Amino acid sequence: MQKLSSAIEQSADPVVITDKDGLIEYVNAAFTRVTGYPPEEAIGQSIALLESSQHPPENLAWMWTLIRQGEVFRGEFVNRRRDGTLYHEERTITPIRDADGQITHYVGTGKDVTERKRMEAELRDLNASLEQRVQERTAQLEDVNHELEAYAYSISHDLRTPLRHIGSFVDLLKRHHEAELPENARRYLKIIRDGAGQMEALIDGLLDFARTGRHELQFQNVNLGTVVQEIIERLDDPAREPPVQWRVHDLPLVQADLVSLRQVFVNLLSNAVKYSRGLDRAPLIEVWATNDRK
CATH class of the missing domain: 3.30.450.20 (PAS domain)
Incomplete structure (x- = not known):
């Protein structure tokens, strides 16, 4: 006891x-x-x-x-x-x-358990504060998205007008004078027409991105070699001296979103062309793929 x-x-x-x-x-x-x-x-x-x-x-x-x-x-x-x-x-x-x-x-x-209750109350207040901040931030992002959408519509309208002019005059030139043009000129017209079409697709992608707040990825089989070759044809400038030399190795077939992947390669290759200017020799831009999967 x-x-x-x-x-x-x-x-x-x-x-x-x-x-x-x-x-x-x-x-x-x-x-x-x-x-x-x-x-x-x-x-x-x-x-x-x-x-x-x-x-x-x-x-x-x-x-x-x-x-x-x-x-x-x-x-x-x-x-x-x-x-x-x-x-x-x-x-x-x-x-x-x-x-x-x-x-x-x-x-x-x-x-x-007073101290525990105090900490629980502080945690609830903190969570409520964080939730409020998240709501405020979400509202701000929604406002920004609305502004982005309006801005994208405005830009798309301004961009489409000169593209239509380019396409129309290329078509007129081909319709009335194609037989008189040399082979190189006809090839240049095709490059201009294809570039205008790709620009139209990029504008559509911009509008889609603005409407959804993010680009909806559409995965499909993409031939990287074809994508790179199309971009090289767009970037190739016959008037450049010395001209860019391209060396493209075999590239794989991949699962990817075509619009996003094309934009990545446009950025990479156009930067390579841009920053190779000023050389006293013909720049060589090489593209290859390696498999690093372990």
Whole structure:
């Protein structure tokens, strides 16, 4: 009994024993430390001494019904300390029976979880703040997307007009003078017409991107060799001195989005041509593929 009493008294968590009517008969040192009530002020008082009026009356009535039936109660309370401050407690209340099985007392063991509750509240506030910031950011992005769409429509209109002129005059030139043109001139007209058509496709892609906020990838089998050759024909400038020399190795068939992949190679190869200007010798641009799959 002495060991049991010493263990309860030195427990780090509050322990309180009441009679069957809820009058306090015993409190340990942890109870005093958490609540501020010394034994001489707590013993003889109702356990309602700690009430904070933070709980609905029906909840307390349900607790008493449960323990008077001999059941163990586990729950959380917001209690009031001796100095009036509130604290959160996890409490377990267990009925104590005599030799005849009659309930004579209740023992309550608790744990101060105020700091945990404070951190949970801060986390909820932080999550709410982050959610608000995400909503605000999403609204801003939607506004930007609307502006992008309007801008894309404006640009597409401005770009389509000269493209139509290019295509129309190329068609007129071919229709009325193709027989008079040398082979090189007819090839140049084809390059101009193909370039205008590809530009039209890029404008359509720009509009699609603006409408959806992102380009919808359409995966298909793409022959890289064909894509690269088409781009080289567009970039090849017969008037350039010295002319660019191209060395294209065998390129694989890949699964990719044709529009996006073509744009990648347009950027790469046009930069290669652009930054090779000023050389005193013919620049060599080489394209090859390696398989690095492990």
